[in-house]
Amino acid sequence: MEGKLYYQDPYLVQFSTEVIEQGKDESGKWYAILKETAFYPTGGGQPCDTGYISGVQVYDVEEKNGEILHYLESPLPNDVTIVDCQLDWNRRYDHMQQHSGQHILSAAFENLLGFRTVSFHLGKDTLTIDLDIGELSEIDAMVAEEKANQIVAESRNIETKWVQPNELSQYRLRKQVSVTENIRLVVIPEFDYNGCGGTHPRTTAETGPIKILGWEKQRKKIRVEFICGGRVLAHLQQKHTVIQRLSGLLNAPQGELVLAVERLLDGNKKLVQATEEANDRLVHYEGKEIIENHPEQMVTEVFQNRSVQELQKLTRSIISMDEAKIVVLLAENGERLQVVCARGEKVETNMRQLIEKILPYIQGKGGGSESFAQGGGAAVISGEMLIKTLKEKEVLQ
Structure with missing residues (x-):
């Protein structure tokens, strides 16, 4: 397989390399295959990187038949053989924070409570894990979240290791690996050992805060929705803006907003009742x-x-x-x-x-x-x- 630089250095966002092939796929979309690449293809619950190849936008990256296809808004010039590539660093770093946060939170649920993660999805605004349980209490969620943020605060190293199948028994893996070659482990020493090909920061501290937003039952599993790092700050800013506006509209300080809304709803209920009686x-x-x-x-x-x-x-x-x-x-x-x-x-x-x-x-x-x-x-x-x-x-x- 061509192009494995993305496995080696998640901080590599600018590089030059050779174009191996370019053309259109069966649906008519332009693509390029590079000799080496730092673009992460969609997989393992993590979306792909985006960016530019010699000024042409890369909007999707997929791995097909052992090759990494970079989908382009337009074709590269025919005479270009060496290209300069640049990744969208904000998107890459966000995905690094979210994915490492998922490892940490999943390990916290399993290590403390025995709740195993069976699937993971990294979305545009939030991410989710599915826990192999039928119910989740607020206390258990709080315990796992507190442990996850403790691991973040300890700034533990996040290590990657390439291992052979016969070496896997040396590690207390959170789940069995799904491949038999090119096995890559992402390790937080004394806390989490997991087979993963995704991008992660060097330490847990770079993950930033981890916040559970809620959970719901999904096909006899519990789906937990949460955010990490910069998304927590963005979420906090959004809520702060809403609270500030509500505080002004209701003429009440933040600590009394709930009481003010309850009074408003009670008054509205009485008004509706009076209106119905009048009608x-x-x-x-x-x-x-x-x-x-x-x-x-x-x-x-x-x-x-x-x-x-x-x-x-x-x-x-x-x-x-x-x-x-x-x-x-x-x-x-x-x-x-x-x-x-x-x-x-x-x-x-x-x-x-x-x-x-x-x-x-x-x-x-x-x-x-x-x-x-x-x-x-x-x-x-x-x-x-x-x-x-x-x-x-x-x-x-």
């Missing part, structure tokens, strides 16, 4: 007025921009006040017509059958019970014209 009274008066305007048994009304829920509430109010009424209410809502039908207790007319007769006129769908039904369709005619047509066809009598 119920308005619906009652509206229903009473409709009954007074419709002495006949069949009540029909057309409204503008009223929701189905509002029609339902108004309909129920009318039949509760006059059990001998049949009520058909329509609402014109833009390109839609909504219909609600109901009968009082003293009426036997089947509302489900009635709505089934009405809906074909508006290409609608709906349904309901014998006493209450609803539906909606296209406003192919106005509500008033629909009522007139239904009366002429003796659907409404």
